[in-house]
Amino acid sequence: MDKLKFEFIVKPGEDPKTNVICITSITDTEKNVFLMPEKLQPVKLHDAVIKTQTFQKVKATLQRRHEKRQVWISATAELRDTYMDQDGNMQFQGYLLEEITSKTQQQIFTNETSTETLTRILENFAELKKESKQFNLKQISEMFVIEKFTKKTSSVTQWMIIFEAECTRIGIDVDIQKIQVLRLFLDDSCQDWYNSMLIKYTINSEWGIWKKSFCETYVNKGWTPIRYAILFKYRQGSLLEYALKKERLLLEVNKLIDRPTLIDLIVTGLPNFIADEIDRNKLRETEDLFSIIRGLEHLMNKRTVEKKGIDSDYKIKEKNFRARPCKICEKEKKGIRYHSESVCWFKNRDNDCSKKESIRNVNNSELEISLNEIDPKN
Template sequence: MNKLRFEFVVKASVEDTKTSIICITSITDVDKNVFAIPEKYQPVKLHESIMKTEAFQKVKNTLQKRHDKRQVWISLTSDICSSYMDEDGNMQFKGYLLEEIAPKTQDQTQAAGISEEALSRILENFAEPRSDKLKTQSMTGLKEKFVIEKFTRKTSNVLQWITTFEAECTRLGIEEDTKRIEVLRLFLEESCLDWYSSMLIKHTVDSEWSLWRNNFCETYADKSWSPIRYAILFKYRQGSLLEYAVKKERLLLEINKSMDNSILMDLIATGLPNFVADKIDRNTLKKTEDLFSNIRGLEYLVEKKTWEKKIVGFENKIKEKNVSVQPCRICEKENKGKRFHPESQCWFKNKSSDKFKRDQVKSVNNYELETELNEIGPKN
């Protein structure tokens, strides 16, 4: 026996898991007998005789990242031989007799292409509960997976929103009360964040989810008729007919998610202009998609009406422009020359009117003064 094969593996340090160190995990002789080295003796800094060899310098330059592994044959020197073999030829290290690994187990592991350490990590990952995996996920990643809008004071149905939030939590495997409370903060805006801070102070994040849910519903439940009135009376004003219909459907579903489909279509249609709604055959509608299809086909009606308004407005501007082409008669009367602007906007019109009022006031005042003087001192 003139050489031994040492297995070098880059592993995490026991003292500091963030630090990687080179370890010697096993020794193999020329007869393919494999001897395992206990974990406490694996750090290469304990194997001073090996660190002095040229082979170790090559290994050190080769292994760059964690879990890298190399098996290297090293010639036996007197120093190495005394470190790993006793006088009877038994494999040992620092007085500890090394355990021989069954060749069958080692060969099977190598045939699979997976080290025992890697296999152990895989089994640990499978055994790890789903909730523990969620803890490692970032809050930003969870927020992107949710299919729900943020809650604000303008949200009309708080019970429906919180029910949807719970359904999304269940879909993503968020079942723990603490986790749901943490995620809830990501979907609150404006003054709702103040409510969340107050709840944290009073009950902490380790309280029950039902407590937070009930308090949330009681705080933001809208018991007035305003959202219902707004949704039902919402009508088309201008723009796209289809955009109106989609928004009206959303408003109605927010106040009552279980609303009957026929009632939903009736409320959407009654908000349309009469000349549009009268062109839709109510008996052919089975679902809201049918109504939307009909509405989309009638967009030309409101586009035509909008175009007619634009034409009328353009004609009015042309008429005003033609009127302004005529010279202003007020300016001509005041000997200001020919000026082209509407007489209603003529500056001299207002000036002449003010002058007339001042002359009239002056005449009246002189007449009253003369009358008073005659009464006080009549002429003889």
């Protein structure tokens, strides 16, 4: 007996999640097949086989459950002593192996095939059921890190890149699943587009068709988003909130913008007295700018307090001024009236009257002089 044929099969171990390589039968050169009992099948019990080069190839080949290989191994002295007794009977660890006939072999092969096929079908069904159970739209929407798309979104292309990246991160790679999930992140104003696509292409169409239509429908070819992002300036509130919002606006219209330009555009939107406090040479990333801006919040708060103090003093003075009665109205005996003397109607009337009297007197004097100079004889 120069060699023996061993049949290796990958079976589930004691832990269903682990796999174990087993020896199920041994065949000699005369095609006699001997079955290995189930309790003696794990290959870890067969030291003589594990030491051979052939087994190392088998171990590298069998990676998945239920895979099998039948290989010949040279019958060395150690191998013969392990699997044959002195009388030539096939045995292992004192257990005589059962020889099977052609009819029995065919029956066992059929049963094993049927069992193996049924096991694979059940495993595939379990995996499909697990995938179906995991694909819960509500749970998936909570896992996504992306805002809903609205008509106010600056760049539809940038939004779509983030959406597809999130699908890849969560494990959504089927077209129909991407189409289903897309609906969850569309604003109410975009639902008409989605419903129209369902009518035209159905939910079973390719994701590329939906993506192309979506980007072409909502692409903004004008300059309004870019103009708004670049010219966006600080008005009121927190300096840090302004800086973060402007960074987001600029990145939405141009993700590839370089860091120095991004920092410059953010700083130019700040008040001049705040921007002058920032050392440009110390800025390498936007995080450096944000850290400095947080330290300058007190300057903005101080300026706001001072402005409120000035406005308050002005209002107090104005209130006190209006609390005094108009002296012109009191002099003219028109009653007690509260208004500024500079806009008093009676003051303006007196000025007009004095001007008219002055003009009238001047004119009369000039006329009298002229009449006196005239010769009465003429």
